[in-house]
Amino acid sequence: MTIKVGIVMDPIESINFKKDSSQAMLWAAQRKGWELWYMEQQHLFSRDGLVMAEMAPLEVKMDPQCWFSRGEYRIAPLADLDVILMRKDPPFNNEYIYSTHLLEQAEKQGALVVNPPQRLRDFNEKLFATHFPQCCPPVLVTRRADLLRRFHAEHRDVIFKPLDGMGGSQIFRIQDDGVNLGVIIETLTRDGRETIMAQKYIPEILDGDKRILMIDGEPVPYALARIPMAGETRGNLAAGGTGEGRPLTDRDRWICEQVGPTLREQGLLFAGLDVIGDYLTEINVTSPTCIRELDDRFGLDIGMQLMDVIERKLGDRAA
Numbered sequence: 001m002t003i004k005v006g007i008v009m010d011p012i013e014s015i016n017f018k019k020d021s022s023q024a025m026l027w028a029a030q031r032k033g034w035e036l037w038y039m040e041q042q043h044l045f046s047r048d049g050l051v052m053a054e055m056a057p058l059e060v061k062m063d064p065q066c067w068f069s070r071g072e073y074r075i076a077p078l079a080d081l082d083v084i085l086m087r088k089d090p091p092f093n094n095e096y097i098y099s100t101h102l103l104e105q106a107e108k109q110g111a112l113v114v115n116p117p118q119r120l121r122d123f124n125e126k127l128f129a130t131h132f133p134q135c136c137p138p139v140l141v142t143r144r145a146d147l148l149r150r151f152h153a154e155h156r157d158v159i160f161k162p163l164d165g166m167g168g169s170q171i172f173r174i175q176d177d178g179v180n181l182g183v184i185i186e187t188l189t190r191d192g193r194e195t196i197m198a199q200k201y202i203p204e205i206l207d208g209d210k211r212i213l214m215i216d217g218e219p220v221p222y223a224l225a226r227i228p229m230a231g232e233t234r235g236n237l238a239a240g241g242t243g244e245g246r247p248l249t250d251r252d253r254w255i256c257e258q259v260g261p262t263l264r265e266q267g268l269l270f271a272g273l274d275v276i277g278d279y280l281t282e283i284n285v286t287s288p289t290c291i292r293e294l295d296d297r298f299g300l301d302i303g304m305q306l307m308d309v310i311e312r313k314l315g316d317r318a319a
Helices: 021-031 094-108 117-122 145-155 181-189 203-207 250-265 291-298 302-318
Strands: 004-008 035-039 044-047 050-060 068-070 074-077 083-086 112-114 139-142 158-162 172-174 196-200 209-215 222-227 242-247 270-276 279-284
Touching: 004 021, 004 050, 021 035, 021 050, 021 291, 021 302, 044 094, 050 094, 083 094, 094 112, 094 117, 112 302, 139 145, 145 158, 145 181, 145 196, 158 181, 172 181, 203 222, 209 250, 209 302, 222 291, 242 291, 250 270, 250 279, 291 302
Parallel strands: 004 035, 004 083, 083 112
Antiparallel strands: 035 050, 044 050, 050 068, 050 074, 139 196, 158 172, 158 196, 209 222, 209 270, 222 242, 270 279
16 A cells, blocks of 8 residues: 655745755655655644645655646545655744644544654754753753843853744854843843743854754764854854764764654654754754755765654554
8 A cells, every 4th residue: 555645844836955855855755656745734724623634746856947746736634644744844833833733633533743743842942952951051041131141141152042943043142241132132032021042152163063863763874064154153054054064973972862762752753953062952853954965965865764764653553
């Protein structure tokens, strides 16, 4: 029986073909002979407790000029699919949360959802890292200005960032002189109404912010170091950083050993660890990227590794 794979993603027309990890996953599933079905958030709905979607058959191509063809949409229960890849990018807003609730119903009705919807809600990508304090730099999570000022006074060079940002957006570095400290705190916390994160600045960011991909709790043996452009403290590719492939260090592997069992226990089949120097800074579970960059640099097939794990999970469920 052919495995049916659905994907919930941002409009496929607008992806960056050369870098899109969802495209790599779909290409791997298609090479396995699996059926592909395309959806966006707006296509999900529930009627009388049955989760449905308007979905379209999809074919992907590794062609930068024409990377997909999509058939006619039809309405069907999500439980008709064997597996659903939740690949909608943040922001993690109410609409995202509503989608996870619908996908959780679909999960109960029989579909395997990657990553599990409840885990997407439970594990904020910045807060999740603090579950492993032995791996993290000094960190504070609060909306209180006095605590944030105290943290800066203690460490003198810090990073402030929102808990729901992506791609390096709204990340501020406040150095020893504390210039603009007050206005940054007011802006990020919305005058004390929103919680943010403070981390001690890690100088090794100049050598790159490494993305380590984890498949069912096991690391891909290479990381993509995202190196900031001149004058920047953010290595994110979306913020102008450049990518450089590197083998994992002993410290990287130790961090993976600390985090991997929890990822496996929670059913998080695909995650991305962000590591700067010796420290874990984030654990990405919503829509981790960098598959294509690592595949191209090291001759890997990370999408196929993930599909092999999904195939095994489906076999276990059937058994």
